[in-house]
Amino acid sequence: MARLLVLFTGLVLSAACAQEEAGTTRAPEPLYESPVLRSGDPQRLHAFEIALTRPHLYLVVSSEGNKSHDWANWIEPEVVMRDGTVLDLTTFSWKTAASASGQVHRGRNYRGGPLLVDGKEFASGLGTHADSMILFEVPGNATTFRAKVALDDGGAVRGTELTPASVRFLVFDREPTGFTSGSLPFNPNSTDPQLVAPEHISVPDDLELTVWATSPMLLNPTNMDTDAAGRIWVAEGVNYRKNRNRRPEGDRIVVLEDRDGDGKADSSHVFVQDPELVAPLGVSVFDNQVVVAQPPHLIVYTDVDRNRVFDPDIDKRENLLTGFNGKNHDHSLHAAVAGPDGKWYFNHGNCGARFTDKDGVEFLIGGPYKGGGGEWFVDHQEVAGEPSGDGHVWVGGFAAKMNPDGSGVRIIGHGFRNSYEHTVTSFGDVFQNDNDDPPACRTTWLMEGGFLGFFSPDGQRSWRADQRPGQNVPEAHWRQWDPGTLPPGDVYGGGSPTGICFYENGALPSKYAGLLASCDAGRKEVLGYYPVPEGSNFKLTRFPLIKSAAGDLFRPSDIMVGADGALYISDWFDSGVGGHNSVDKSCSGTIYRLAPRGFQPRIPAADPDSIEGAIALLCSPAQNVRHRGFETLREAGEKALPAVRELLGHYNGYIQARAVWLLPLLGAEGLRITRTLLDSPDAQTRLLAFRALRNAGEDPLQMVGRFYANEPSAAVRREVALSLRDAPAHRKAVYLAYLLQRCRADDRTYLEACGLGAEGAEEMVWNNVRNSARIVNALEWPDAFARITWRLHPRAAVGALTERALSDTLSREARFLAVETLAFTDDPRAATSLVKVAKDKGPVGTEAARWLVHLGKTRWKDFDVFSLLKANKLYDPENQTVTEAIVPVFEGESRLPAPEQILALKGNAEKGRTTAARCVMCHRIEDQGVDYGPSLRGWIKNQGEARFLRAIIDPSAEIAHGFSGSVVRLKEGGEIHGLVLSPRDPVIIQSQGGTVQMIPARKVQTVEPLGRSLMLSADQLGLSAQDLADVMAYLKGLN
Secondary structure, three states, rough: OHHHHHHHHHHHHHHHHHHHHHHHHOOOOOOEOOOEEOOOOOEEEEEEEOOOOOOEEEEEEEEOOOOOEEEEEEEEEEEEEEOEEEEHHHHHOOOOEEEEOOEEEEEEOOOOOOOOOOEEEEEEEEEEEOOOOEEEEEEOEEEEEEEEEEEEEHHEEEEEOOOOOEEEEEEEEOOOOOOOOOOOOOOOOOOOOOOOOOHEEEOOOOOEEEEEEEOOOOOEEEEEEEOOEEEEEEEEOOHHHHHHHHHHHHOEEEEEEOOOOOOOOOOOEEEEEEEEOOOOOOOEEEEEEEEEEEEOEEEEEEEOOOOOOOOOOEEEEEEEEOEEOOOOOOOOOOOOOOOOOOOEEEEEEOOOOEOOOOOOOOEEEEOOOOOOOOOOOOOOEEEEOOOOOOOOOOOOOOEEEEEOOOOOOEEEEEEEOOOOOEEEEEOOOEEEEEOOOOOEEEEEOOOEEEEEOOOOOOOOOEEHOOOOOOOOOOHHHHOOOOOOOOOOOOOEEOOOOEEEEEEEOOOOOHHHHHHHEEEEEOOOOEEEOOOOEEOOOOEOOOOEEEEOOOOOOOOOOEEEOOOOOOOEEEEEEOOOOOOOOOOOOOOEEEEEEEEEOOOOOOOOOOOOOHHHHHHHHHOOOOOOOHHHHHHHHHHHHHHHHHHHHHHHHOOHHHHHHHHHHHHHOOHHHHHHHHHHHHOOOOOOHHHHHOOOOOOOOOOOHHHHHHOOOOOOOHHHHHHHHOOOOOOOOOHHHHHHHHOOOOOOOOOOOHHHHHHHOOOOHHHHHHHHHHHHOOOOOOOHHOOHHHHHHHHHHOHHHHHHHHHHOOOOOOOHHHHHHHHHHHHOOOOHHHHHHHHHHOOOOOOHHHHHHHHHHHHHHHOOHHHHHHHHHHHOOOOOOOOOOOOOEEOOOOOOOOOOHHHHHHHOOOOOHHHHHHHHHHHOOOOEEOOOEOOOOOOOHHHHHOOOOHHHHHHHHHHHHHOOOOOOEEEEOOOOOOOOEEEEEEEOOEEEEEEEHEEEEEEEEHHHHEEEEEOOOOOOOOOOOOOHHHHHHHHHHHHHOOO
16 A cells, blocks of 8 residues: 555645646747736736837737726837937837727727726827737837836726726737737638637647547537547537527537547537537536436436437437526536546536435525526526525535436535536546636635635625625635635636546646646636645646637637547637627537647557456546446446455556545445555545545544544545534534634635534534633634634624724734624624624724625614614714715925935934824824725835835825725715725715715715825825935834
8 A cells, every 4th residue: 555655645746846847839928018907906007118129019918818898008109219219109000900809099999089097098009909919010229118008998997887807918029829910710601610720729849739520520519528439429509599599400419430540530420419409518428328418407318229329219318307597508507527436526507406306305506696598497596595405505506416316416516606617536626617707717626515605605696796895806706705615716817717627647748647627718728737735725826728829719618538548629619609609600610639749549448347347447538438437346346346456556646546436335345445544644545535435425423533633634634524514513513623723724725614514513613612722811812713703603702702893902903803703693693793893983893884784785684784773873864964075186296306316315213203193194003093095014115115205296106906096976066085885875985084974875976986096195295305204214114
């Protein structure tokens, strides 16, 4: 067994360094690359200056996969010559210019209007829409290029709402990879097959991309799978979306085959065509069972005579499960994949479902969403928040596993938007991707039972309804400030993620073992990761694995490891895909193969009914092919043990792991061997053995004694905690208390696992932790215990939390956490406590008031919160007085000298302390003032003196993140300037001096961005150059 342990550990080491080795074709580095600019950013205008050494200038704007409202401006672009002459680039003739939408305009934005950024108009510039590229040739004696880049107001703001716009600007002096100065020939009206040639797609240097099959052999591939012989089965979406009746006889499942072994398909035939099939989004092949995801059913076609043509007189069709919403809708049922545990895993978008498994357990998957067209079969809104037959509440998109006969369904994650697909490694780890709403796509390790937060936990509201002040889109989208949510992994912005796979063994060089590959049709690329265990989660570092350089073409819908060990990528081709659209009348589609150069496929024949053949199938590179091998070996029982045990010495650790899952199913000796692995010195081996034994029916309560007190691995303890979720409360409470005492305050994943495990026993677990740790004084809680309380939010903690929230000795962060914990405690006493806290005149009281207003309309409707607010004179909508608060505009030029002159002055810290008193109307300094503006403690140390001066002399030039001001215009006249804490009814706004007002919506005419800083400038504050030098000297001394 020593070799087994070494190899498991080695997988992590090889994965950590493989990413560096698996580089893509070398591409030119940008001379300049902006951050991703989004509509909600406080600063949407960025200036830069770069040196020029080559005669070409490529101005590129990337949509970051989103392509929504991406109006991009190159403002005042200038070329500086060697003699100092400055030339306006907009007067040059470009060599080529291409924009994903519309045209490139000089002096105008994408739509032909003025170039506007934060309300300021610019006369000189280039307006375009991402994705775009403009190529200029500059004079040979040009030395410098400088410009400003920005999101145009026309794309960033619609009315009072921010759009999902997101762009990145790049400048190259050589032709960049992944962009094109002109789209490849594409005729949306043509009915002739079209494709993107492999040379227009960037792949790793040591691999080769070739066309394996293309139209007319297949059309509009939505999903694909392989069988044991290497044939590829494709689900077609010809009737996708608005083309619902383009093929009245229904969509098809087609079978492609490379009969002569030359690396290209030469045969295509139809397995089944059915009017009921309308753009099915999943096809899975498990031996002679073909599973098709077609709402409202998960259909299983059994090819009884194995001729790969469905004949209803001979073959069988069964609606294995039924009750899934979203026929001809992207947010619906997706493909099933086989796990190493012998289960089938499937997932579904946020259209909702109501289905019953073969054991008679009904699952209710609710949510508020009902849009985007398609056909709906069950009322998922009616059951939102209702517990399923398993006793749990499930909402939004979800993932589940089950036995192949449809029994034993278990939800393994929920709260998704539209996870198109997931993959399961041989160690039992599930990785998934998920679509965004605004730019917040993610690739995630899915913890069992994990909630991602797109809808509220009760299924009543989308994330926007609960977005908090200061939260960016990804934080709000996946509720990352809330207890009860799983860290989302890699959140990478806009896109349309689709198929995903995990490479373990096969034809690729060994460095690719452990590669997670995730398609994104919207971004026209396949993202790569090498997941590395990190604490109780995985570190996911993204890199481009495959990327289109073909303009708007290449829409990867799926990726898989073939039976021959190569990677296969399906391209839906249609540029409308990724946006619920279809524009390609040719219905073109292509399957590419990614393999070493000169690769010759070789798939040895394997008899699936023999132990030897089953072992070969279990070792297959293809995930679903392995399932038949697993089934044969499991059915063979003890007879298969010698062959399976031999795999423990295999050179590939993933194949070893597949054997471990089978061992406890092969009789007493296999069970004994697996139990010994629980004592392995290797954490990954212990984790795998625990999972395998649990899958075999071992009672977690019988195993937990090995781990709860002394297990060093957070990942193993996490798994133990999760296994206790459905255990009786009185039996699991003590174990979970021990597990929680080993929780770090910053380990959200581990804390969430313990929280899930404690479900139904939160009060007991919290009291056990408190008593075991001998925690008595509410004001002396360790940080970890405060976080544990936050996650469990027990009713017994209300008194202590109130004391912490009202304390003037605790930090602001600790008090805010206490308020937040009260807000997630569903108890009338928590509401009464928050009212007490809301009377506090500082920021903590303001936050409590904001929570009360929000909760009074959502989770705490039954607590009569607004009567409490009125009775305590905090908010009375009928008699609320509104006071105007205006930040005056500074007129004229600053009388202060240049910043470099001020920096040359010697400052007096003591005088600066006195002068800084003028800042306390907005800032808290040494326990004086209010928390209205950013903290000044450590500001100069982190940002520098020059930036500090710019911020105080011209506050509107750069506004700190989270402090963009708004103006509330009243119907009866007057304005209030400040930070909007809640845009709903009532509107809550904080103004200078920390004054907070609640304004009934009926009194509000508009709420709009102020477009400038809420801070008074140095001139308005009457500060001299010496005053500024003194204040800097004082602030630099603050720790």
